Amino acid sequence: MNLAEAKQQFISSWGAFGTHWGINRTMAQIHALLLISPDPLSQDDIMQELNISRGNVNMNIRDLIDWGLVQRVLLPGERREYFSAEKDIWKVATQIVKERKKRELDPMLKLMTRLEAVEGDKKDKHVKQFVDTVSGIRHFGQQADRMLDVMVKADENWFVGTLMKFFR
Amino acid sequence: MNLAEAKQQFISSWGAFGTHWGINRTMAQIHALLLISPDPLSQDDIMQELNISRGNVNMNIRDLIDWGLVQRVLLPGERREYFSAEKDIWKVATQIVKERKKRELDPMLKLMTRLEAVEGDKKDKHVKQFVDTVSGIRHFGQQADRMLDVMVKADENWFVGTLMKFFR
DNA sequence: CTGAAATTTCAAAAGTTTTTGAAAGTTTTT
DNA sequence: AAAAACTTTCAAAAACTTTTGAAATTTCAG
Known part of the structure:
Protein backbone atom coordinates (compact mmCIF):
# COMPACT_ATOMS: atom_id res chain seq x y z
CA MET A 1 0.00 0.00 0.00
CA ASN A 2 1.34 3.47 -0.82
CA LEU A 3 1.19 6.52 1.40
CA ALA A 4 -1.75 8.18 -0.34
CA GLU A 5 -3.96 5.11 0.03
CA ALA A 6 -2.86 4.52 3.60
CA LYS A 7 -3.63 8.15 4.48
CA GLN A 8 -7.11 7.87 2.99
CA GLN A 9 -7.83 4.71 4.97
CA PHE A 10 -6.49 6.16 8.17
CA ILE A 11 -8.53 9.34 7.89
CA SER A 12 -11.71 7.62 6.90
CA SER A 13 -11.54 4.96 9.57
CA TRP A 14 -10.57 7.43 12.27
CA GLY A 15 -13.71 9.30 11.25
CA ALA A 16 -15.88 6.20 11.49
CA PHE A 17 -14.27 5.36 14.81
CA GLY A 18 -15.03 8.84 16.10
CA THR A 19 -18.74 8.49 15.45
CA HIS A 20 -18.84 5.57 17.92
CA TRP A 21 -17.46 7.90 20.53
CA GLY A 22 -19.84 10.82 20.23
CA ILE A 23 -17.48 12.83 18.04
CA ASN A 24 -18.62 13.88 14.61
CA ARG A 25 -17.07 12.37 11.55
CA THR A 26 -15.52 15.56 10.24
CA MET A 27 -13.97 16.57 13.52
CA ALA A 28 -12.33 13.17 13.79
CA GLN A 29 -11.13 13.34 10.18
CA ILE A 30 -9.56 16.75 10.65
CA HIS A 31 -7.88 15.43 13.77
CA ALA A 32 -6.61 12.40 11.85
CA LEU A 33 -5.26 14.58 9.07
CA LEU A 34 -3.40 16.81 11.52
CA LEU A 35 -2.04 13.81 13.42
CA ILE A 36 -0.24 12.52 10.35
CA SER A 37 0.89 15.91 9.01
CA PRO A 38 4.50 16.63 9.87
CA ASP A 39 3.85 20.37 9.46
CA PRO A 40 0.97 22.59 10.56
CA LEU A 41 -1.86 23.05 8.05
CA SER A 42 -4.01 26.07 7.21
CA GLN A 43 -7.79 26.10 6.89
CA ASP A 44 -7.39 26.03 3.13
CA ASP A 45 -5.08 23.03 3.27
CA ILE A 46 -7.68 21.15 5.29
CA MET A 47 -10.53 22.22 2.99
CA GLN A 48 -8.60 20.90 0.02
CA GLU A 49 -7.45 17.64 1.53
CA LEU A 50 -10.83 16.65 2.91
CA ASN A 51 -13.11 18.38 0.42
CA ILE A 52 -15.19 20.24 2.94
CA SER A 53 -16.38 23.80 3.23
CA ARG A 54 -14.62 26.65 4.98
CA GLY A 55 -17.32 27.02 7.63
CA ASN A 56 -17.19 23.38 8.45
CA VAL A 57 -13.42 23.41 8.92
CA ASN A 58 -13.65 26.50 11.04
CA MET A 59 -16.28 25.11 13.42
CA ASN A 60 -14.64 21.76 13.86
CA ILE A 61 -11.19 23.21 14.34
CA ARG A 62 -12.63 25.39 17.07
CA ASP A 63 -14.09 22.32 18.80
CA LEU A 64 -10.76 20.51 18.53
CA ILE A 65 -9.08 23.49 20.15
CA ASP A 66 -11.71 23.47 22.92
CA TRP A 67 -10.90 19.82 23.51
CA GLY A 68 -7.24 20.75 23.82
CA LEU A 69 -6.25 18.47 20.95
CA VAL A 70 -5.21 21.09 18.42
CA GLN A 71 -3.27 24.32 18.67
CA ARG A 72 -3.15 27.47 16.61
CA VAL A 73 0.30 28.07 15.23
CA LEU A 74 1.56 31.33 13.77
CA LEU A 75 4.28 30.80 11.24
CA PRO A 76 6.73 33.71 11.11
CA GLY A 77 6.13 35.95 8.14
CA GLU A 78 2.78 34.35 7.40
CA ARG A 79 -0.50 36.17 7.69
CA ARG A 80 -2.76 33.19 7.97
CA GLU A 81 -3.22 30.84 10.89
CA TYR A 82 -1.97 27.28 10.90
CA PHE A 83 -3.05 24.36 13.03
CA SER A 84 -1.20 21.45 14.47
CA ALA A 85 -2.27 18.50 16.60
CA GLU A 86 -0.64 17.06 19.69
CA LYS A 87 1.21 14.03 18.34
CA ASP A 88 1.92 12.13 21.55
CA MET B 1 -37.79 14.53 45.85
CA ASN B 2 -40.33 11.76 45.48
CA LEU B 3 -39.83 8.50 43.62
CA ALA B 4 -41.75 9.48 40.49
CA GLU B 5 -39.66 12.63 39.98
CA ALA B 6 -36.43 10.82 40.74
CA LYS B 7 -37.31 8.08 38.26
CA GLN B 8 -38.00 10.63 35.55
CA GLN B 9 -34.71 12.35 36.15
CA PHE B 10 -32.80 9.11 36.21
CA ILE B 11 -34.30 7.86 32.96
CA SER B 12 -33.90 11.11 31.14
CA SER B 13 -30.33 11.69 32.21
CA TRP B 14 -29.32 8.11 31.53
CA GLY B 15 -30.69 8.69 28.05
CA ALA B 16 -28.69 11.88 27.60
CA PHE B 17 -25.63 10.15 28.95
CA GLY B 18 -26.06 7.30 26.48
CA THR B 19 -26.01 9.64 23.50
CA HIS B 20 -22.45 10.68 24.45
CA TRP B 21 -21.47 7.05 24.21
CA GLY B 22 -22.82 6.13 20.81
CA ILE B 23 -26.00 4.61 22.22
CA ASN B 24 -29.32 6.02 21.16
CA ARG B 25 -31.46 7.87 23.61
CA THR B 26 -34.34 5.43 23.63
CA MET B 27 -32.20 2.37 24.08
CA ALA B 28 -30.54 3.98 27.07
CA GLN B 29 -33.90 5.03 28.50
CA ILE B 30 -35.34 1.55 28.22
CA HIS B 31 -32.22 0.24 29.89
CA ALA B 32 -32.59 2.81 32.68
CA LEU B 33 -36.23 1.89 33.19
CA LEU B 34 -35.41 -1.80 33.46
CA LEU B 35 -32.50 -1.14 35.80
CA ILE B 36 -34.76 0.43 38.39
CA SER B 37 -37.70 -1.96 37.97
CA PRO B 38 -37.78 -4.61 40.66
CA ASP B 39 -39.85 -6.87 38.39
CA PRO B 40 -39.60 -7.67 34.69
CA LEU B 41 -41.61 -5.47 32.33
CA SER B 42 -43.53 -6.27 29.15
CA GLN B 43 -43.33 -4.37 25.88
CA ASP B 44 -46.61 -2.69 26.76
CA ASP B 45 -45.34 -1.62 30.16
CA ILE B 46 -42.34 0.01 28.49
CA MET B 47 -44.49 1.67 25.81
CA GLN B 48 -46.66 3.18 28.48
CA GLU B 49 -43.92 4.31 30.84
CA LEU B 50 -41.81 5.96 28.15
CA ASN B 51 -44.52 6.95 25.66
CA ILE B 52 -42.96 5.33 22.65
CA SER B 53 -44.27 3.11 19.90
CA ARG B 54 -44.36 -0.66 19.90
CA GLY B 55 -41.91 -0.99 17.02
CA ASN B 56 -39.44 1.27 18.72
CA VAL B 57 -39.56 -0.71 21.94
CA ASN B 58 -39.17 -3.93 20.03
CA MET B 59 -36.11 -2.83 18.07
CA ASN B 60 -34.31 -1.32 21.01
CA ILE B 61 -35.05 -4.25 23.28
CA ARG B 62 -33.54 -6.48 20.65
CA ASP B 63 -30.38 -4.39 20.59
CA LEU B 64 -30.17 -4.46 24.37
CA ILE B 65 -30.43 -8.24 24.23
CA ASP B 66 -27.66 -8.33 21.58
CA TRP B 67 -25.49 -6.30 23.90
CA GLY B 68 -26.14 -8.85 26.64
CA LEU B 69 -27.66 -6.23 28.94
CA VAL B 70 -31.26 -7.43 28.96
CA GLN B 71 -32.85 -10.85 29.12
CA ARG B 72 -36.17 -12.25 28.03
CA VAL B 73 -38.09 -13.66 30.97
CA LEU B 74 -41.09 -15.95 30.77
CA LEU B 75 -43.31 -15.59 33.77
CA PRO B 76 -45.10 -18.82 34.66
CA GLY B 77 -48.72 -18.81 33.56
CA GLU B 78 -48.19 -15.69 31.44
CA ARG B 79 -48.48 -15.66 27.70
CA ARG B 80 -46.46 -12.57 26.93
CA GLU B 81 -42.74 -12.00 27.18
CA TYR B 82 -41.19 -9.93 29.90
CA PHE B 83 -37.79 -8.29 30.03
CA SER B 84 -35.36 -7.68 32.82
CA ALA B 85 -31.96 -6.00 32.97
CA GLU B 86 -28.79 -7.21 34.65
CA LYS B 87 -28.72 -5.20 37.87
CA ASP B 88 -25.11 -5.69 38.95
C1' DC C 1 -6.58 55.24 7.94
C1' DT C 2 -7.66 51.87 3.82
C1' DG C 3 -8.75 47.83 1.67
C1' DA C 4 -7.45 43.20 0.71
C1' DA C 5 -6.90 38.94 3.07
C1' DA C 6 -8.36 35.95 6.54
C1' DT C 7 -11.66 34.35 9.81
C1' DT C 8 -16.16 33.78 11.86
C1' DT C 9 -21.05 33.39 11.85
C1' DC C 10 -25.43 31.53 10.85
C1' DA C 11 -29.72 30.53 8.17
C1' DA C 12 -30.93 27.36 4.94
C1' DA C 13 -30.06 22.86 2.64
C1' DA C 14 -28.50 18.30 2.76
C1' DG C 15 -27.81 14.26 5.11
C1' DT C 16 -28.52 10.94 8.82
C1' DT C 17 -30.84 8.65 12.45
C1' DT C 18 -34.79 7.55 14.92
C1' DT C 19 -39.63 6.78 15.39
C1' DT C 20 -44.05 5.47 14.05
C1' DG C 21 -47.80 2.46 12.99
C1' DA C 22 -49.96 -0.58 10.16
C1' DA C 23 -49.29 -4.96 7.92
C1' DA C 24 -47.25 -9.44 8.08
C1' DG C 25 -45.78 -13.12 10.78
C1' DT C 26 -45.84 -16.30 14.68
C1' DT C 27 -47.51 -18.84 18.54
C1' DT C 28 -51.15 -20.23 21.55
C1' DT C 29 -55.80 -21.11 22.72
C1' DT C 30 -60.38 -22.60 21.91
C1' DA D 1 -58.81 -25.07 11.91
C1' DA D 2 -60.06 -20.57 13.01
C1' DA D 3 -59.58 -16.92 16.15
C1' DA D 4 -57.04 -14.43 19.44
C1' DA D 5 -52.89 -12.75 21.47
C1' DC D 6 -48.75 -11.29 20.84
C1' DT D 7 -44.25 -10.06 18.21
C1' DT D 8 -41.61 -8.51 14.34
C1' DT D 9 -40.76 -5.93 10.25
C1' DC D 10 -40.16 -2.05 7.41
C1' DA D 11 -41.47 1.97 4.46
C1' DA D 12 -42.51 6.48 5.23
C1' DA D 13 -42.50 10.50 8.35
C1' DA D 14 -40.46 13.12 11.86
C1' DA D 15 -36.68 14.64 14.39
C1' DC D 16 -32.15 15.71 14.72
C1' DT D 17 -27.32 16.71 13.13
C1' DT D 18 -24.08 18.28 9.96
C1' DT D 19 -22.60 20.95 6.09
C1' DT D 20 -22.62 24.68 3.02
C1' DG D 21 -21.64 29.21 1.37
C1' DA D 22 -22.37 33.87 1.29
C1' DA D 23 -22.42 37.86 4.29
C1' DA D 24 -20.49 40.06 8.35
C1' DT D 25 -16.60 40.87 10.98
C1' DT D 26 -11.85 41.10 12.15
C1' DT D 27 -6.97 41.64 11.17
C1' DC D 28 -3.02 43.80 9.49
C1' DA D 29 0.41 45.53 5.84
C1' DG D 30 1.10 49.49 3.37
Whole structure:
Protein backbone atom coordinates (compact mmCIF):
# COMPACT_ATOMS: atom_id res chain seq x y z
CA MET A 1 0.00 0.00 0.00
CA ASN A 2 1.34 3.47 -0.82
CA LEU A 3 1.19 6.52 1.40
CA ALA A 4 -1.75 8.18 -0.34
CA GLU A 5 -3.96 5.11 0.03
CA ALA A 6 -2.86 4.52 3.60
CA LYS A 7 -3.63 8.15 4.48
CA GLN A 8 -7.11 7.87 2.99
CA GLN A 9 -7.83 4.71 4.97
CA PHE A 10 -6.49 6.16 8.17
CA ILE A 11 -8.53 9.34 7.89
CA SER A 12 -11.71 7.62 6.90
CA SER A 13 -11.54 4.96 9.57
CA TRP A 14 -10.57 7.43 12.27
CA GLY A 15 -13.71 9.30 11.25
CA ALA A 16 -15.88 6.20 11.49
CA PHE A 17 -14.27 5.36 14.81
CA GLY A 18 -15.03 8.84 16.10
CA THR A 19 -18.74 8.49 15.45
CA HIS A 20 -18.84 5.57 17.92
CA TRP A 21 -17.46 7.90 20.53
CA GLY A 22 -19.84 10.82 20.23
CA ILE A 23 -17.48 12.83 18.04
CA ASN A 24 -18.62 13.88 14.61
CA ARG A 25 -17.07 12.37 11.55
CA THR A 26 -15.52 15.56 10.24
CA MET A 27 -13.97 16.57 13.52
CA ALA A 28 -12.33 13.17 13.79
CA GLN A 29 -11.13 13.34 10.18
CA ILE A 30 -9.56 16.75 10.65
CA HIS A 31 -7.88 15.43 13.77
CA ALA A 32 -6.61 12.40 11.85
CA LEU A 33 -5.26 14.58 9.07
CA LEU A 34 -3.40 16.81 11.52
CA LEU A 35 -2.04 13.81 13.42
CA ILE A 36 -0.24 12.52 10.35
CA SER A 37 0.89 15.91 9.01
CA PRO A 38 4.50 16.63 9.87
CA ASP A 39 3.85 20.37 9.46
CA PRO A 40 0.97 22.59 10.56
CA LEU A 41 -1.86 23.05 8.05
CA SER A 42 -4.01 26.07 7.21
CA GLN A 43 -7.79 26.10 6.89
CA ASP A 44 -7.39 26.03 3.13
CA ASP A 45 -5.08 23.03 3.27
CA ILE A 46 -7.68 21.15 5.29
CA MET A 47 -10.53 22.22 2.99
CA GLN A 48 -8.60 20.90 0.02
CA GLU A 49 -7.45 17.64 1.53
CA LEU A 50 -10.83 16.65 2.91
CA ASN A 51 -13.11 18.38 0.42
CA ILE A 52 -15.19 20.24 2.94
CA SER A 53 -16.38 23.80 3.23
CA ARG A 54 -14.62 26.65 4.98
CA GLY A 55 -17.32 27.02 7.63
CA ASN A 56 -17.19 23.38 8.45
CA VAL A 57 -13.42 23.41 8.92
CA ASN A 58 -13.65 26.50 11.04
CA MET A 59 -16.28 25.11 13.42
CA ASN A 60 -14.64 21.76 13.86
CA ILE A 61 -11.19 23.21 14.34
CA ARG A 62 -12.63 25.39 17.07
CA ASP A 63 -14.09 22.32 18.80
CA LEU A 64 -10.76 20.51 18.53
CA ILE A 65 -9.08 23.49 20.15
CA ASP A 66 -11.71 23.47 22.92
CA TRP A 67 -10.90 19.82 23.51
CA GLY A 68 -7.24 20.75 23.82
CA LEU A 69 -6.25 18.47 20.95
CA VAL A 70 -5.21 21.09 18.42
CA GLN A 71 -3.27 24.32 18.67
CA ARG A 72 -3.15 27.47 16.61
CA VAL A 73 0.30 28.07 15.23
CA LEU A 74 1.56 31.33 13.77
CA LEU A 75 4.28 30.80 11.24
CA PRO A 76 6.73 33.71 11.11
CA GLY A 77 6.13 35.95 8.14
CA GLU A 78 2.78 34.35 7.40
CA ARG A 79 -0.50 36.17 7.69
CA ARG A 80 -2.76 33.19 7.97
CA GLU A 81 -3.22 30.84 10.89
CA TYR A 82 -1.97 27.28 10.90
CA PHE A 83 -3.05 24.36 13.03
CA SER A 84 -1.20 21.45 14.47
CA ALA A 85 -2.27 18.50 16.60
CA GLU A 86 -0.64 17.06 19.69
CA LYS A 87 1.21 14.03 18.34
CA ASP A 88 1.92 12.13 21.55
CA ILE A 89 -0.90 9.58 21.79
CA TRP A 90 -0.57 9.27 25.54
CA LYS A 91 -1.15 12.99 25.87
CA VAL A 92 -4.05 12.84 23.43
CA ALA A 93 -5.67 10.06 25.44
CA THR A 94 -5.23 11.71 28.81
CA GLN A 95 -6.55 14.98 27.43
CA ILE A 96 -9.68 13.24 26.15
CA VAL A 97 -10.14 11.42 29.44
CA LYS A 98 -9.75 14.66 31.36
CA GLU A 99 -12.36 16.47 29.27
CA ARG A 100 -14.91 13.67 29.21
CA LYS A 101 -14.55 13.15 32.92
CA LYS A 102 -15.27 16.82 33.47
CA ARG A 103 -18.12 17.00 30.97
CA GLU A 104 -19.84 13.68 31.68
CA LEU A 105 -18.69 11.65 34.63
CA ASP A 106 -18.52 14.42 37.21
CA PRO A 107 -22.06 15.76 36.54
CA MET A 108 -23.39 12.20 36.47
CA LEU A 109 -21.95 11.44 39.89
CA LYS A 110 -23.44 14.64 41.28
CA LEU A 111 -26.85 13.64 39.97
CA MET A 112 -26.62 10.12 41.39
CA THR A 113 -25.76 11.52 44.79
CA ARG A 114 -28.87 13.70 44.68
CA LEU A 115 -31.10 10.90 43.45
CA GLU A 116 -29.91 8.53 46.14
CA ALA A 117 -31.58 10.79 48.67
CA VAL A 118 -35.04 10.08 47.26
CA GLU A 119 -37.75 10.08 49.91
CA GLY A 120 -39.90 7.04 50.46
CA ASP A 121 -40.24 3.81 52.36
CA LYS A 122 -37.05 1.79 51.91
CA LYS A 123 -39.11 -1.36 52.35
CA ASP A 124 -41.12 -0.65 49.22
CA LYS A 125 -39.39 -2.74 46.58
CA HIS A 126 -39.66 0.02 43.98
CA VAL A 127 -37.88 2.46 46.24
CA LYS A 128 -35.34 -0.15 47.24
CA GLN A 129 -34.45 -1.12 43.68
CA PHE A 130 -34.16 2.51 42.69
CA VAL A 131 -31.83 3.38 45.56
CA ASP A 132 -29.75 0.23 45.08
CA THR A 133 -29.30 0.89 41.37
CA VAL A 134 -28.41 4.54 41.79
CA SER A 135 -26.04 3.79 44.61
CA GLY A 136 -24.39 1.00 42.62
CA ILE A 137 -23.82 3.37 39.75
CA ARG A 138 -22.41 5.99 42.06
CA HIS A 139 -19.98 3.56 43.66
CA PHE A 140 -18.77 2.27 40.36
CA GLY A 141 -18.49 5.77 38.99
CA GLN A 142 -16.42 6.91 41.94
CA GLN A 143 -13.96 4.05 41.50
CA ALA A 144 -13.66 4.92 37.83
CA ASP A 145 -13.27 8.58 38.68
CA ARG A 146 -10.38 7.90 41.03
CA MET A 147 -8.69 5.60 38.59
CA LEU A 148 -8.96 8.08 35.74
CA ASP A 149 -7.64 10.86 37.97
CA VAL A 150 -4.51 8.86 38.64
CA MET A 151 -4.14 8.07 34.98
CA VAL A 152 -4.48 11.70 33.95
CA LYS A 153 -1.92 12.82 36.49
CA ALA A 154 0.45 9.94 35.94
CA ASP A 155 3.41 9.99 33.67
CA GLU A 156 3.25 7.56 30.79
CA ASN A 157 6.34 5.68 31.94
CA TRP A 158 4.92 5.02 35.36
CA PHE A 159 1.70 3.85 33.85
CA VAL A 160 3.17 1.56 31.27
CA GLY A 161 6.13 0.43 33.34
CA THR A 162 4.80 0.02 36.88
CA LEU A 163 1.10 -0.49 36.57
CA MET A 164 1.06 -2.56 33.44
CA LYS A 165 3.08 -5.29 35.15
CA PHE A 166 -0.27 -6.29 36.59
CA PHE A 167 -1.70 -6.88 33.18
CA ARG A 168 0.11 -9.88 31.83
CA MET B 1 -37.79 14.53 45.85
CA ASN B 2 -40.33 11.76 45.48
CA LEU B 3 -39.83 8.50 43.62
CA ALA B 4 -41.75 9.48 40.49
CA GLU B 5 -39.66 12.63 39.98
CA ALA B 6 -36.43 10.82 40.74
CA LYS B 7 -37.31 8.08 38.26
CA GLN B 8 -38.00 10.63 35.55
CA GLN B 9 -34.71 12.35 36.15
CA PHE B 10 -32.80 9.11 36.21
CA ILE B 11 -34.30 7.86 32.96
CA SER B 12 -33.90 11.11 31.14
CA SER B 13 -30.33 11.69 32.21
CA TRP B 14 -29.32 8.11 31.53
CA GLY B 15 -30.69 8.69 28.05
CA ALA B 16 -28.69 11.88 27.60
CA PHE B 17 -25.63 10.15 28.95
CA GLY B 18 -26.06 7.30 26.48
CA THR B 19 -26.01 9.64 23.50
CA HIS B 20 -22.45 10.68 24.45
CA TRP B 21 -21.47 7.05 24.21
CA GLY B 22 -22.82 6.13 20.81
CA ILE B 23 -26.00 4.61 22.22
CA ASN B 24 -29.32 6.02 21.16
CA ARG B 25 -31.46 7.87 23.61
CA THR B 26 -34.34 5.43 23.63
CA MET B 27 -32.20 2.37 24.08
CA ALA B 28 -30.54 3.98 27.07
CA GLN B 29 -33.90 5.03 28.50
CA ILE B 30 -35.34 1.55 28.22
CA HIS B 31 -32.22 0.24 29.89
CA ALA B 32 -32.59 2.81 32.68
CA LEU B 33 -36.23 1.89 33.19
CA LEU B 34 -35.41 -1.80 33.46
CA LEU B 35 -32.50 -1.14 35.80
CA ILE B 36 -34.76 0.43 38.39
CA SER B 37 -37.70 -1.96 37.97
CA PRO B 38 -37.78 -4.61 40.66
CA ASP B 39 -39.85 -6.87 38.39
CA PRO B 40 -39.60 -7.67 34.69
CA LEU B 41 -41.61 -5.47 32.33
CA SER B 42 -43.53 -6.27 29.15
CA GLN B 43 -43.33 -4.37 25.88
CA ASP B 44 -46.61 -2.69 26.76
CA ASP B 45 -45.34 -1.62 30.16
CA ILE B 46 -42.34 0.01 28.49
CA MET B 47 -44.49 1.67 25.81
CA GLN B 48 -46.66 3.18 28.48
CA GLU B 49 -43.92 4.31 30.84
CA LEU B 50 -41.81 5.96 28.15
CA ASN B 51 -44.52 6.95 25.66
CA ILE B 52 -42.96 5.33 22.65
CA SER B 53 -44.27 3.11 19.90
CA ARG B 54 -44.36 -0.66 19.90
CA GLY B 55 -41.91 -0.99 17.02
CA ASN B 56 -39.44 1.27 18.72
CA VAL B 57 -39.56 -0.71 21.94
CA ASN B 58 -39.17 -3.93 20.03
CA MET B 59 -36.11 -2.83 18.07
CA ASN B 60 -34.31 -1.32 21.01
CA ILE B 61 -35.05 -4.25 23.28
CA ARG B 62 -33.54 -6.48 20.65
CA ASP B 63 -30.38 -4.39 20.59
CA LEU B 64 -30.17 -4.46 24.37
CA ILE B 65 -30.43 -8.24 24.23
CA ASP B 66 -27.66 -8.33 21.58
CA TRP B 67 -25.49 -6.30 23.90
CA GLY B 68 -26.14 -8.85 26.64
CA LEU B 69 -27.66 -6.23 28.94
CA VAL B 70 -31.26 -7.43 28.96
CA GLN B 71 -32.85 -10.85 29.12
CA ARG B 72 -36.17 -12.25 28.03
CA VAL B 73 -38.09 -13.66 30.97
CA LEU B 74 -41.09 -15.95 30.77
CA LEU B 75 -43.31 -15.59 33.77
CA PRO B 76 -45.10 -18.82 34.66
CA GLY B 77 -48.72 -18.81 33.56
CA GLU B 78 -48.19 -15.69 31.44
CA ARG B 79 -48.48 -15.66 27.70
CA ARG B 80 -46.46 -12.57 26.93
CA GLU B 81 -42.74 -12.00 27.18
CA TYR B 82 -41.19 -9.93 29.90
CA PHE B 83 -37.79 -8.29 30.03
CA SER B 84 -35.36 -7.68 32.82
CA ALA B 85 -31.96 -6.00 32.97
CA GLU B 86 -28.79 -7.21 34.65
CA LYS B 87 -28.72 -5.20 37.87
CA ASP B 88 -25.11 -5.69 38.95
CA ILE B 89 -23.34 -2.59 37.65
CA TRP B 90 -19.96 -4.28 37.60
CA LYS B 91 -21.38 -6.94 35.26
CA VAL B 92 -23.07 -4.29 33.14
CA ALA B 93 -19.79 -2.41 32.78
CA THR B 94 -17.69 -5.46 31.93
CA GLN B 95 -20.29 -6.60 29.44
CA ILE B 96 -20.19 -3.23 27.69
CA VAL B 97 -16.39 -3.20 27.70
CA LYS B 98 -16.32 -6.72 26.23
CA GLU B 99 -18.65 -5.84 23.39
CA ARG B 100 -17.06 -2.54 22.49
CA LYS B 101 -13.63 -4.06 22.58
CA LYS B 102 -14.79 -6.70 20.14
CA ARG B 103 -16.69 -4.31 17.90
CA GLU B 104 -14.32 -1.35 17.86
CA LEU B 105 -10.91 -1.77 19.44
CA ASP B 106 -9.98 -5.13 17.92
CA PRO B 107 -10.75 -4.10 14.30
CA MET B 108 -8.96 -0.80 14.83
CA LEU B 109 -5.80 -2.51 16.00
CA LYS B 110 -5.90 -4.83 12.99
CA LEU B 111 -6.13 -1.82 10.70
CA MET B 112 -3.26 0.01 12.39
CA THR B 113 -1.05 -3.04 12.00
CA ARG B 114 -1.79 -3.12 8.29
CA LEU B 115 -1.24 0.62 7.87
CA GLU B 116 2.05 0.53 9.68
CA ALA B 117 3.43 -1.51 6.79
CA VAL B 118 2.96 1.35 4.33
CA GLU B 119 5.63 1.42 1.62
CA GLY B 120 7.84 4.45 1.14
CA ASP B 121 11.05 6.09 2.15
CA LYS B 122 11.21 6.28 5.93
CA LYS B 123 13.33 9.39 5.60
CA ASP B 124 10.51 11.29 3.92
CA LYS B 125 8.98 13.25 6.79
CA HIS B 126 5.45 12.54 5.58
CA VAL B 127 6.05 8.82 5.66
CA LYS B 128 7.83 9.07 8.98
CA GLN B 129 5.06 11.03 10.68
CA PHE B 130 2.44 8.65 9.33
CA VAL B 131 4.24 5.54 10.56
CA ASP B 132 5.03 7.10 13.92
CA THR B 133 1.43 8.14 14.49
CA VAL B 134 -0.04 4.81 13.45
CA SER B 135 2.47 2.89 15.48
CA GLY B 136 1.85 5.10 18.52
CA ILE B 137 -1.85 4.43 18.26
CA ARG B 138 -1.26 0.71 17.92
CA HIS B 139 0.97 0.60 20.98
CA PHE B 140 -1.43 2.53 23.10
CA GLY B 141 -4.34 0.46 21.84
CA GLN B 142 -2.58 -2.77 22.70
CA GLN B 143 -1.91 -1.61 26.25
CA ALA B 144 -5.55 -0.68 26.60
CA ASP B 145 -6.60 -3.98 25.09
CA ARG B 146 -4.59 -5.97 27.61
CA MET B 147 -5.82 -3.91 30.50
CA LEU B 148 -9.44 -4.28 29.48
CA ASP B 149 -9.02 -8.01 29.00
CA VAL B 150 -7.86 -8.35 32.57
CA MET B 151 -10.72 -6.21 33.78
CA VAL B 152 -13.31 -8.24 31.92
CA LYS B 153 -11.96 -11.50 33.26
CA ALA B 154 -11.37 -10.23 36.76
CA ASP B 155 -13.73 -10.60 39.63
CA GLU B 156 -15.03 -7.36 41.03
CA ASN B 157 -13.53 -7.97 44.46
CA TRP B 158 -10.07 -8.49 43.04
CA PHE B 159 -10.42 -5.37 41.00
CA VAL B 160 -11.73 -3.13 43.72
CA GLY B 161 -9.72 -4.72 46.51
CA THR B 162 -6.30 -5.40 45.04
CA LEU B 163 -5.91 -3.10 42.11
CA MET B 164 -7.65 -0.10 43.52
CA LYS B 165 -5.06 0.16 46.28
CA PHE B 166 -2.96 1.81 43.62
CA PHE B 167 -5.49 4.53 43.15
CA ARG B 168 -5.45 6.53 46.33
C1' DC C 1 -6.58 55.24 7.94
C1' DT C 2 -7.66 51.87 3.82
C1' DG C 3 -8.75 47.83 1.67
C1' DA C 4 -7.45 43.20 0.71
C1' DA C 5 -6.90 38.94 3.07
C1' DA C 6 -8.36 35.95 6.54
C1' DT C 7 -11.66 34.35 9.81
C1' DT C 8 -16.16 33.78 11.86
C1' DT C 9 -21.05 33.39 11.85
C1' DC C 10 -25.43 31.53 10.85
C1' DA C 11 -29.72 30.53 8.17
C1' DA C 12 -30.93 27.36 4.94
C1' DA C 13 -30.06 22.86 2.64
C1' DA C 14 -28.50 18.30 2.76
C1' DG C 15 -27.81 14.26 5.11
C1' DT C 16 -28.52 10.94 8.82
C1' DT C 17 -30.84 8.65 12.45
C1' DT C 18 -34.79 7.55 14.92
C1' DT C 19 -39.63 6.78 15.39
C1' DT C 20 -44.05 5.47 14.05
C1' DG C 21 -47.80 2.46 12.99
C1' DA C 22 -49.96 -0.58 10.16
C1' DA C 23 -49.29 -4.96 7.92
C1' DA C 24 -47.25 -9.44 8.08
C1' DG C 25 -45.78 -13.12 10.78
C1' DT C 26 -45.84 -16.30 14.68
C1' DT C 27 -47.51 -18.84 18.54
C1' DT C 28 -51.15 -20.23 21.55
C1' DT C 29 -55.80 -21.11 22.72
C1' DT C 30 -60.38 -22.60 21.91
C1' DA D 1 -58.81 -25.07 11.91
C1' DA D 2 -60.06 -20.57 13.01
C1' DA D 3 -59.58 -16.92 16.15
C1' DA D 4 -57.04 -14.43 19.44
C1' DA D 5 -52.89 -12.75 21.47
C1' DC D 6 -48.75 -11.29 20.84
C1' DT D 7 -44.25 -10.06 18.21
C1' DT D 8 -41.61 -8.51 14.34
C1' DT D 9 -40.76 -5.93 10.25
C1' DC D 10 -40.16 -2.05 7.41
C1' DA D 11 -41.47 1.97 4.46
C1' DA D 12 -42.51 6.48 5.23
C1' DA D 13 -42.50 10.50 8.35
C1' DA D 14 -40.46 13.12 11.86
C1' DA D 15 -36.68 14.64 14.39
C1' DC D 16 -32.15 15.71 14.72
C1' DT D 17 -27.32 16.71 13.13
C1' DT D 18 -24.08 18.28 9.96
C1' DT D 19 -22.60 20.95 6.09
C1' DT D 20 -22.62 24.68 3.02
C1' DG D 21 -21.64 29.21 1.37
C1' DA D 22 -22.37 33.87 1.29
C1' DA D 23 -22.42 37.86 4.29
C1' DA D 24 -20.49 40.06 8.35
C1' DT D 25 -16.60 40.87 10.98
C1' DT D 26 -11.85 41.10 12.15
C1' DT D 27 -6.97 41.64 11.17
C1' DC D 28 -3.02 43.80 9.49
C1' DA D 29 0.41 45.53 5.84
C1' DG D 30 1.10 49.49 3.37
